[in-house]
Amino acid sequence: xxxxxxxxxxxxxxxxxxxGLETETVAIQITREEVRQYCKVIGEKNLIFYNPEAARKAxxxxxxxxxTYPVLFWKDIDVPWLEEAPSIIQSEQCFEYxxxxxANETYVCQITLMKVRQKGKRQFLQHVLxxxxxxxxxxxxxxxxxxx
Numbered sequence: 001x002x003x004x005x006x007x008x009x010x011x012x013x014x015x016x017x018x019x020g021l022e023t024e025t026v027a028i029q030i031t032r033e034e035v036r037q038y039c040k041v042i043g044e045k046n047l048i049f050y051n052p053e054a055a056r057k058a059x060x061x062x063x064x065x066x067x068t069y070p071v072l073f074w075k076d077i078d079v080p081w082l083e084e085a086p087s088i089i090q091s092e093q094c095f096e097y098x099x100x101x102x103a104n105e106t107y108v109c110q111i112t113l114m115k116v117r118q119k120g121k122r123q124f125l126q127h128v129l130x131x132x133x134x135x136x137x138x139x140x141x142x143x144x145x146x147x148x
Contacts, residue, residue, distance in 0.1 A: 017081055017125060021113040026077050032063050032103045039066060055102070065101040070131060070141045073109050077129075081113060085147050091124070092144040099138045101131065108132045123147040 032052065039049045047054035048064045055063045071093065082088065101107065108131075115126040129141040 017113060017116045017123070019113060019116055021081055023077050023079055023111045025108050025110045026073075027106050028073055028076050028109050029106045030065060030069070030101075030103050035063050035065055035069070035103050038069055038072070042066065042068070060100055060102055062102040062104050065103065067095055067097070069101065070095060070129060070139060071143075073107075073129060073131070073141075074111070077109060077111055079111055082145075087148045089146045089148055090143060091146050092142070094142050096140045096142075097138070098136075099133070101139055105133060107138060108135075 036050055039045075044066055048058050048060060049055075049066060050063060052063055055061075110130050112128045112130070113125060114128050115124075117124040117126075123146070125145045125147065127143045127145065129143065130137060131139040131141070
């Protein structure tokens with residue numbers, strides 16, 4: 001579904017969101033160094049996240065991305081309905097994997113606005129980040145953002 005600016009700006013300053021909005025797809029490739037830096041920040045010590053040999057020995061093609069790494073994919077995806085949003089707080093997040101994500105592999109990603117709820121003055125936006133490899137779903141990230 002294409003982005004509809006008229007619905008977005010309907011009313012002077014109130015943000016309206018349409019369920020089903022989708023971003024453009026974006027190809028993302030993560031390097032081993034990016035994985036190492038992330039693991040250092042989160043305190044991950046398992047060698048499959050640092051050492052290609054250890055990862056291969058454990059059955060992976062390359063170093064493995066930690067389970068929460070896909071949250072960083074958002075920075076590479078333009079989400080037009082959030083550009084003019086007020087402050088945003090993430091309230092929920094979970095990940096589902098059909099396969100492990102590894103460094104030096106290209107993933108095609110897209111974010112979809114699945115559900116919009118209003119509770120008082122706050123809007124809750126439920127998003128799905130789909131991560132595909134070679135046309136097949138590899139992982140899914142579910143996030144709820146609260147506009148405050």
